[in-house]
Amino acid sequence: MGHYVMRRVLQMIPVFFGATFLIFVMVYGLPGDPIAAMFGDKAADPATVANLRHQYHLDEPWWKQYLIYMGNVFQLDFGTSFTGRPVSEIMADAFPVTIRLALVAFFFEIVIGLPLGLLAGLKRGSFGDTSVLIITLIVISIPVFVLGYIAQTVFAIDLGWVTATVQDSTDILQLLLPGLVLASLSLAYVARLTRTSIGENLRADYLRTAVAKGLPRRTIIGRHLLRNSLIPVVTFLGTDLGALMGGAIVTEGIFNIAGVGNILYKAIRTKEGPTVVGIVTVLVIVYLVASLVVDLLYAVLDPRIRYA
Incomplete structure (x- = not known):
């Protein structure tokens, strides 16, 4: 029975990484700039936009963004929303x-x-x-x-x-x-x-x-x-x-x-x-x-x- 459970657990590992990778790419691959959308119709300061993009790692290649995200997930850190509230708090509610x-x-x-x-x-x-x-x-x-x-x-x-x-x-x-x-x-x-x-x-x-x-x-x-x-x-x-x-x-x-x-x-x-x-x-x-x-x-x- 132990070997049976172990096989199932090992099969879950590539599924988890594959599913989260696809989700991450699809979400951040959507057209449009989420940072620019935060300001609506108002003109955003380029320095502020650049600072926010760096804060959320949006200036990094997508594969590096994913590695950073997964590294944080294993520390139970799901990031921060664009409103400044930790995602873990949103999910906790x-x-x-x-x-x-x-x-x-x-x-x-x-x-x-x-x-x-x-x-x-x-x-x-x-x-x-x-x-x-x-x-x-x-x-x-x-x-x-x-x-x-x-x-x-x-x-x-x-x-x-x-x-x-x-x-x-x-x-x-x-x-x-x-x-x-x-x-x-x-x-x-x-x-x-x-x-x-x-x-x-x-x-x-x-x-x-x-x-x-x-x-x-x-x-x-x-x-x-x-x-x-x-x-x-x-x-x-x-x-x-x-x-x-x-x-x-x-x-x-x-x-x-x-x-x-x-x-x-x-x-x-x-x-x-x-x-x-x-x-x-x-x-x-x-x-x-x-x-x-x-x-x-x-x-x-x-x-x-x-x-x-």
Whole structure:
């Protein structure tokens, strides 16, 4: 098991450097001068511009800028935004908010998506199966921003059950509605993926053997069927946790949540390169850690994988 984990960790190293390198080049390779954009329509003093470009290493070749940035990252220094505020402070304020929102959305994916998929998979062709397919197809067809505005109008404005915007991001109850909206698309995919995986394994030889042995239905479903059917679902859930954090821009905008998505959107609009690169670097780490956890869960669900 130790060698299995070590191989996965070593594979993460080139992925991390490759991903951060591409992000860095794309952000700082965008047309336009971010230093000049700081002054807007006002004429900037050339000496001041040169000093700022030197301060942010923009007068260095791009490859040297990347090496300087990575050297600082390993010291947990993600640079300073063009407004003078350390990027680490910006992320310290934004990431806890988005993590809470993503965990709420992830909770909905598991407690709603998995049972719906299990019900549909075990009762294929039934009314429940057809209902799950129709409902999930409708959810997939509706854009997230439309679903968000519908949920906001119905539950906040018309019914008054919740506030239209999140007033306190530390209050989990206020994050339930935006969390459900954020999880809606992934929830539908989890349900459909679970249904398909269970349907395939129901026809497998090992399951017919378990039934022929006379094992209890609970044991057949819990120990044999679910354990093998959850492998593709775990893959999706593991990678989706990072996607929820990075893809919360629309949801955070609708519900006025000052999280990573909101900060990232504003940073892109204002060409705040250090903020964009710093946030995306952390998101890359989140993706890699989530992938590692998924690989470890593979080995738990199917011991044959660790010996492959």
